Amino acid sequence: MLSRFRLTLQRCVHTREKGKPLMLNPRTNKGMAFTLLERQMLGLQGLLPPKIETQDIQALRFHKNMAKMSDPLQKYIYLMGIQERNEKLFYRVLQDDIERLLPVVYTPTVGLACTQYGHIFRRPKGLFISISDRGHIRSVVNNWPENDVKAVVVTDGERILGLGDLGVYGMGIPVGKLCLYTACAGIHPHKCLPVCIDVGTDNTSLLKDPFYMGLYQKRDRSPAYDDLIDEFMEAITDRYGQNTLIQFEDFGNHNAFRFLRKYREKYCTFNDDIQGTAAVALAGLLAAQKATGKPIAEHKVLFLGAGEVLQGGDRVPKWGCFPPLSTPQPPSPPHNPPQAALGIANLIVMAMVENGVPVEDARRRIWMYDKHGLVRQGREEKVDSNQEPFAHPAPDSIPHSFEEAVTLLKPSAIIGVAGAGRLFTPSVLQKMAAINDRPIIFALSNPTAKAECTAEEAYTLTEGRCLFASGSPFDVVTLPDGRSFKAGQGNNAYIFPGVALAVILSSVRHISDRVFLEAAKALSEQLSPPDLAQGRLYPPLSHIREVSVCIAVRVMEFLYANGMAFHYPEPPEKEPYVRSKVWTSQYDSFVPDVYQWPRNAPS
Structure with missing residues (x-):
């Protein structure tokens, strides 16, 4: 009888990789959580210690190690190292303790990490586009391995937090922002693309830094800069579609407003620093x-x-x-x-x-x-x-x-x-x-x-x-x-992940300021009387996944009611629809359920 079979809640996915390459890919690596059958069928037997761990044990190990650290930069390096080795575990631990870890992966520690980016660099994340790539940016964009990107966060590194011009070191900001797209709103990490535009830097310290990873030149402020941004916007939408969300982040003051005015009616874009x-x-x-x-x-x-x-x-x-x-x-x-x-x-x-x-x-x-x-x-x-x-x-x-x-x-x-x-x-x-x-x-x-x-x-x-x-x-x-x-x-993590989730699911072509008004109202409504009594004006960060879902539902309702959404048919019930699209950090199974059944089960 089927009721006697051991069923699994894990989603089964297909992978062509086997053996060590499977373990070295952060998107497929599960560490010692690979089951015995997975180890046997995927060429992993003997490549791992014999113990089979749960993700819970792996998360516990992470939190115990993190608790031993006091230096914020070391915490950042350790946390982002998990992302480089085991993507699902990274988002699991981030969601487990978002209130403590968000200041590590984002403000304020990410600013410190950006100032030291060339010194702590381990593995490239995202797409680096320089002024030297003018004329063939589309070919550079084509090098990104994912074919279904829905959200891009881009910076040119000129105004990183309150730290000024960090040039290509600013890549830490798009990487951190997109981590929160996933951790806070459940946007699929494979659909996110961090981008750093390198046109040089006016930071003389970086131009003398042997570990600096960008162009050793003063920031290009000629018309070539605008041409580069134009070409970048066209390349992204040519490959991924007109509805691709492009979030501008930490651009210089003199560029932020004019790019928002220039592109908001032509592309699906917003500026997080402004809106x-x-x-x-x-x-x-x-x-x-x-x-x-x-x-x-x-x-x-x-x-x-x-x-x-x-x-x-x-x-x-x-x-x-x-x-x-x-x-x-x-x-x-x-x-x-x-x-x-x-x-x-x-x-x-x-x-x-x-x-x-x-x-x-x-x-x-x-x-x-x-x-x-x-x-x-x-x-x-x-x-x-x-x-x-x-x-x-x-x-x-x-x-x-x-x-x-x-x-x-x-x-x-x-x-x-x-x-x-x-x-x-x-x-x-x-x-x-x-x-x-x-x-x-x-x-x-x-x-x-x-x-x-x-x-x-x-x-x-x-x-x-x-x-x-x-x-x-x-x-x-x-x-x-x-x-x-x-x-x-x-x-801002209270706002941009939920807005992005709604924009992506609704296939919006242009983002109105009214979207952010609705998001603000939705966020304020999540504040409970006990929160207010504690002096809070925002709900606890530990609730941010639920807050983001509520914002996404509210924004989607607004978008459809005002004819701004282009995903059809319109979901009749927005909340169940949004929740059904949220990505989970639970491990996938690489072995079909049929192989999990007991061998002595009746035919």
Whole structure:
């Protein structure tokens, strides 16, 4: 009887590889989890120790080894080494402990790994395209072995987190982002392609580094650069289709917005630094409504970092108007602001308009403060065209510091995206607490050293009344009165994997900003009352797979309702459909079920 057969839940897949090549391929390698029959039939007998392990034991070994490490870079090397040897195990351990491991594979450790990329290099991941490849990029793209790529993350390495121009070392960012596509949203890893565009670097240290792996030349800013990007976009869509998702990541400030404007109506593309950051910040503001009872339409928001576009050698902001800190720190280049500040501001305006506020009134509720001071009409320093909607008539008195701007404008929320270190000074935080019962303080710059303030500073100096979010993770803060707060991390990983999953499954051709508005609303709705009571503005990262699925369902419903989806027939029930498409890290079987049946089973 069939009921007496030992059935397996493993999916059976066919492989042409046998023996050692099967074990050396990270996509097929299972380590000591190969069964006895697999070892016998696939030429593995004797090539492995006799013990047959479960994936659970393999994961336990990883976590015990990881617990012995304290250096973040060593953790990164060890974790990414697992990816190079056993892909399924890598994603299994990442999902097991995403809250602890996400800061290793992504912000903030990935920034450190990028600065050391040539020194820790083991095996190439992704596609490297250089300015020398102009004219035959399609042939380079053809060298990628996968024929069904659905998502591409591309960088040119000019603005890596808050670290500046890292050139080809920036490849760590697309690799890390696509790891989260899979770990957080279940997008098949074989359908993901990381790309680094190498046009040189203006980082003189790298040009002297014998381990640097890119072109030893200054960054090409000629028309040839634009031609290269055009050719790249055409090559990707020629091979993989017009619906291929292309995510721009960590491009220079002067290129990010113009590429978004240039390509958004022609390709299926978005810029995570602009739109992903905007969605996660807006989600935090929407979540704060639950604590304050104040609708977003009534907030006044002041940004630190306003979207100034730096060119050439003008890399150091003149933040001299800020009082010194107890531990003086040199000012750092504001690498984050242009994309983050303006993206967040525009999405906040969209949310206010949706709540009945005229667009001009919504814009008037948003102010920006950059390296030259308050962004306003008629100031001596040039206001970039992207900033103009938020350049308002000058107030009665001109503030000469960010602290004075807080005093004068009385914002309900301050959002830091300057990437210039501890500029939410103690007096700024105390003033926010004096002006508001529940001040909203978002220190979103990455990595941790670039944050505008720490969680401890924010909670302590506002007596635990602030609603705080950060770009990098912070530990739980316990105040002298015993109250504990867990800061919400405004991590883009809450947004882009779920959005990407919905876009891929819906066969979207163009991605509207309204997609990110829907994603922000969906994310804020995942926050539970107990989460809010802990001080969180985002659900725990341990729930991120479920959060991503919920965002994907919400975005898919929006896309189909508004005629933006081109996958037919439309799934009648979106949630079961999305869940059915989620990739799993469970090992596949390489032996058909028939070979698993007991030999004495009746015929």
